[in-house]
Amino acid sequence: MTTPRNILFLMTDQHRSDTLGTYGNPAGTSPVLDELARTGTRFDRWYTPTAICTPARASLLTGYAPFRHKLLANHERNVGYIEDLSDGQFTFVESLRDAGYNTGLIGKWHVGNEKRAADFGFDGPDLPGWHNPIDNADYLAYLDENALPPYEISDRIRGTLPNGGPGNLLAARLHQPVEATFEYYLATRAIEQLERYAEDYQRDDKPFYLALHFFGPHLPYIVPDEYFDMFDPEQIEMPKSMFETFEGKPPVQKNYSAHWTFDSMDIEVSRKLIAVYWGYVKLIDEQIGRVMDAMTRLGLADETSVFFTCDHGEFTGSHRLHDKGPAMYEDIYRTPGLLRVPGAPEGVVREEFVSLLDCTATILELAGLDAAPAVDSRSLLPLVRGEEVAWEEDIVCEFHGHHFPYPQRMIRTDRFKLVVNPDSVNELYDLHVDPDELLNVYELPEMFGTRTELMTRLYSVLRERGDKFYHWMTSMYDVGELGYDPTLSGLDEATYDGSRTEGATP
Structure with missing residues (x-):
């Protein structure tokens, strides 16, 4: 063609x-x-x-x-x-x-x-x-x-x-x-x-x-x-x-x-x-x-x-x-x-x-x-062209404010949407059950695994892109093992890169 x-x-x-x-x-x-x-x-x-x-x-x-x-x-x-x-x-x-x-x-x-x-x-x-x-x-x-x-x-x-x-x-x-x-x-x-x-x-x-x-x-x-x-x-x-x-x-x-x-x-x-x-x-x-x-x-x-x-x-x-x-x-x-x-x-x-x-x-x-x-x-x-190609199974969106600064990040999958709001409560919606997004299920105990999986995925995407919003997530949420000092001071990388020796003074 x-x-x-x-x-x-x-x-x-x-x-x-x-x-x-x-x-x-x-x-x-x-x-x-x-x-x-x-x-x-x-x-x-x-x-x-x-x-x-x-x-x-x-x-x-x-x-x-x-x-x-x-x-x-x-x-x-x-x-x-x-x-x-x-x-x-x-x-x-x-x-x-x-x-x-x-x-x-x-x-x-x-x-x-x-x-x-x-x-x-x-x-x-x-x-x-x-x-x-x-x-x-x-x-x-x-x-x-x-x-x-x-x-x-x-x-x-x-x-x-x-x-x-x-x-x-x-x-x-x-x-x-x-x-x-x-x-x-x-x-x-x-x-x-x-x-x-x-x-x-x-x-x-x-x-x-x-x-x-x-x-x-x-x-x-x-x-x-x-x-x-x-x-x-x-x-x-x-x-x-x-x-x-x-x-x-x-x-x-x-x-x-x-x-x-x-x-x-x-x-x-x-x-x-x-x-x-x-x-x-x-x-x-x-x-x-x-x-x-x-x-x-x-x-x-x-x-x-x-x-x-x-x-x-x-x-x-x-x-x-x-x-x-x-x-x-x-x-x-x-x-x-x-x-x-x-x-x-x-x-x-x-x-x-x-x-x-x-x-x-x-x-x-x-x-x-x-x-x-x-x-x-x-x-x-x-x-x-109608081709079958490998494609991401989720999408990440962002917001920075309108009348006032208000940073947000969102990840959407086939079924779920997670929104991270640093100023207040996070949001999690089950779009199969609740397509109108009326019920925030973020705090439900049975959603722990889902929100952790989505939070970790969002964190990894933001880090890969270089979107520094992920620094807030590093200390506030379960995002898995860290490979860097989240203070970004450069003074204690050994604690995070696995090179600190046993018996070192804490």
């Missing part, structure tokens, strides 16, 4: 996998993406390395886990971490440019603060920020050129903060036609860029990488009438984890629930929020459809690999939470992942644990380039 060199990378923000038909949603939210899954590969255990925008996107760009690239928080709520990737940091886009690729990014960048997408070699409008920048000059020019009305909203949905103030805006009705939405604008600009790249490809055999990164369906869910009212809230089945009690859980989760004002809103409001979220997914799916149609029109469909994924998930009321945060539940860590490579088998479903990180090596391999610099990434192409 000759691997096509062109790449279209479709990405959303804060997108639950269960909003897509191919992942089980029955409401017809995603026919375009469902077709991509039908004609390509769907990954059922696709995880983000961390459920926060900037670090996850930096991992995609570099092929480095967050602890390694060190860009650990969003600029808007950064409380002391670095805010841009280091000079000289490897990125896949610079490798593609060096190999003669056109490289474009239309939409959300959010990888740092001072350094913009253009600084790394991406073509496209500069669109900073965490959500649709509705005051951006290029967007306003688009509205003006097409005689479209400006942004205006009503029917705001929000709760009440613990201090009595108005809660974060969660959703609103947008008084603009579809053609004026930021999502339609992004798809239009992507099609225009695709047309330019197609001309270069067909005239000069110059391949392209084009990324279309939507800012949604990240909250607040702001969509026109058609999508705001598309799905009946009465038909929404609320998540079972809505009955979360936080008993035996880290206290920070209950605090985050209060921050996101879940308990200050009626259940009918929560149903409406999910219905509007689904409408937002439908709006984005339609815009992706416009881009896919353009690719077919330009004769590129059989010569372009197409990715679809997101940076992380969204709670939408699960565990009485919204947004994301210091709670490593499946709702925000397990995300959609689709990949269609022309010539590869259609309708493939893979159960291996894979990561957003693995896109980096896959992109490089599709381009015929060395993937070794993407040190924490592994190409997905063998899985896409």
Whole structure:
């Protein structure tokens, strides 16, 4: 099979996998993406390395886990971490440019603060920020050129903060036609860029990488009438984890629930929020459809690999939470992942644990380039081709904080998930018995063997990677025999490397 060199990378923000038909949603939210899954590969255990925008996107760009690239928080709520990737940091886009690729990014960048997408070699409008920048000059020019009305909203949905103030805006009705939405604008600009790249490809055999990164369906869910009212809230089945009690859980989760004002809103409001979220997914799916149609029109469909994924998930009321945060539940860590490579088998479903990180090596391999610099990434192409290959039977994810530093590490296997929380209680979930992760069984005596096995495995993975979080685990948990002095002083290695002689003074 000759691997096509062109790449279209479709990405959303804060997108639950269960909003897509191919992942089980029955409401017809995603026919375009469902077709991509039908004609390509769907990954059922696709995880983000961390459920926060900037670090996850930096991992995609570099092929480095967050602890390694060190860009650990969003600029808007950064409380002391670095805010841009280091000079000289490897990125896949610079490798593609060096190999003669056109490289474009239309939409959300959010990888740092001072350094913009253009600084790394991406073509496209500069669109900073965490959500649709509705005051951006290029967007306003688009509205003006097409005689479209400006942004205006009503029917705001929000709760009440613990201090009595108005809660974060969660959703609103947008008084603009579809053609004026930021999502339609992004798809239009992507099609225009695709047309330019197609001309270069067909005239000069110059391949392209084009990324279309939507800012949604990240909250607040702001969509026109058609999508705001598309799905009946009465038909929404609320998540079972809505009955979360936080008993035996880290206290920070209950605090985050209060921050996101879940308990200050009626259940009918929560149903409406999910219905509007689904409408937002439908709006984005339609815009992706416009881009896919353009690719077919330009004769590129059989010569372009197409990715679809997101940076992380969204709670939408699960565990009485919204947004994301210091709670490593499946709702925000397990995300959609689709990949269609022309010539590869259609309708493939893979159960291996894979990561957003693995896109980096896959992109490089599709381009015929060395993937070794993407040190924490592994190409997905063998899985896409339907091959049986040896693969890790677990996945490790990390978190470093959002509104405040809050380090966590998680290991997930087929059945169990262990979350290490240095500030409070650890978490252990039996996902076969408790898929909604309501019951923390970490302290149950009968789980001693399981938690010890998982703790030891997590410790060994972190040590192998060089993630220094393992130093806390060294002294606090049963992680097996140590082969080094955990104080890192260099003063007493003999105690740990077996060279201390019998009879020595203790």
